[in-house]
Amino acid sequence: MPSAVCVQHVQKTYDKIPVVNDLSFTIESGEIFGLLGPNGAGKSTTIRMLTTLTRPTEGQIEIAGYDVVRQPAEVKQNIGVVLQQTSVDNDLTVWENMELHGRLHHITNPRRQTLINQWLEYVELAQRRDSPVKTLSGGMKRRLQIARALLHQPKILFLDEPTVGLDPQTRRRLWEIIRDLNRQGMTMLLTTHYMDEVEVLCDAYGASQPGRIGIMDCGKLIELGTLQQLKANHGEGLLMKQIGDRFEYKFFPTLDDANAYLDSLPDKTGMMVRPSNLEDIFVELTGRQLD
Numbered sequence: 001m002p003s004a005v006c007v008q009h010v011q012k013t014y015d016k017i018p019v020v021n022d023l024s025f026t027i028e029s030g031e032i033f034g035l036l037g038p039n040g041a042g043k044s045t046t047i048r049m050l051t052t053l054t055r056p057t058e059g060q061i062e063i064a065g066y067d068v069v070r071q072p073a074e075v076k077q078n079i080g081v082v083l084q085q086t087s088v089d090n091d092l093t094v095w096e097n098m099e100l101h102g103r104l105h106h107i108t109n110p111r112r113q114t115l116i117n118q119w120l121e122y123v124e125l126a127q128r129r130d131s132p133v134k135t136l137s138g139g140m141k142r143r144l145q146i147a148r149a150l151l152h153q154p155k156i157l158f159l160d161e162p163t164v165g166l167d168p169q170t171r172r173r174l175w176e177i178i179r180d181l182n183r184q185g186m187t188m189l190l191t192t193h194y195m196d197e198v199e200v201l202c203d204a205y206g207a208s209q210p211g212r213i214g215i216m217d218c219g220k221l222i223e224l225g226t227l228q229q230l231k232a233n234h235g236e237g238l239l240m241k242q243i244g245d246r247f248e249y250k251f252f253p254t255l256d257d258a259n260a261y262l263d264s265l266p267d268k269t270g271m272m273v274r275p276s277n278l279e280d281i282f283v284e285l286t287g288r289q290l291d
């Protein structure tokens with residue numbers, strides 16, 4: 001079986017400036033993969049290339065074994081896409097949005113109606129099927145986007161910052177939906193700025209093994225692995241030292257190592273030890289905080 005996503009030496013340049021640079025990675029079928037990176041790192045451009053919305057300048061991308069440049073129709077059949085900009089039509093009703101998407105994908109009736117009902121039920125929008133989309137909350141619109149992306153039964157779902165701008169309850173509900181879909185075998189690639197989102201979601205991979213996290217910066221993939229692998233690489237213990245109004249961070253292989261180091265210091269003023277987390281690793285690697 002081909003990999004769900006296979007990216008080899010991909011470059012994308014705008015005005016001769018590379019915004020994605022020699023990017024290579026694969027995602028296996030059933031995997032959940034979180035792509036992190038500061039603003040402008042190239043995450044959205046990467047998703048746009050993977051989903052046939054923009055062409056790579058160089059390199060090769062295969063989705064479910066199909067080439068994104070030569071076989072875009074086959075790629076589109078295999079993928080569902082939820083992009084940052086809410087792309088549902090505000091002037092249509094919930095059902096009309098689903099119906100339009102189903103027709104565009106040549107899903108014939110009665111199967112189209114069965115699938116529309118099934119996915120609206122799944123994202124808890126069945127009661128709102130006749131509501132104009134403009135009357136829905138942000139979270140409902142995002143759920144509709146997901147239902148619509150799933151209508152043609154794709155194998156791989158791409159989600160670009162799926163929970164941005166949503167309240168905590170709605171975010172958690174979307175996390176449940178994403179994890180549940182992954183448990184059912186759906187391959188997922190999502191980008192996000194939220195560390196907790198990656199920690200929660202990349203803990204999944206069909207509930208049997210953890211998903212992986214890729215960290216992009218300046219168009220390059222600078223780290224790749226499970227959360228445990230990332231922590232093992234960078235250190236599981238962290239010493240924080242307050243200097244004026246900022247902190248310095250020092251990683252140690254284990255929490256015990258960090259504590260032993262702190263114990264050995266005669267002056268412990270402004271210092272504390274704690275387990276490291278993904279945000280610590282992200283800031284260490286990219287040198288700046290996400291906004």
Ligand SMILES: Nc1ncnc2c1ncn2[C@@H]1O[C@H](COP(=O)(O)OP(=O)(O)OP(=O)(O)O)[C@@H](O)[C@H]1O
Nearest residue numbers: 014015019037038039040041042043044045046193
């Ligand atoms: N159509 C375009 N024309 C020119 N430059 C572009 C275009 N699209 C993206 N860029 C540039 O490419 C770089 C990467 O942008 P991209 O949106 O992929 O980053 P990102 O990691 O998704 O950022 P964010 O987290 O802010 O969404 C940025 O410098 C952006 O200005």
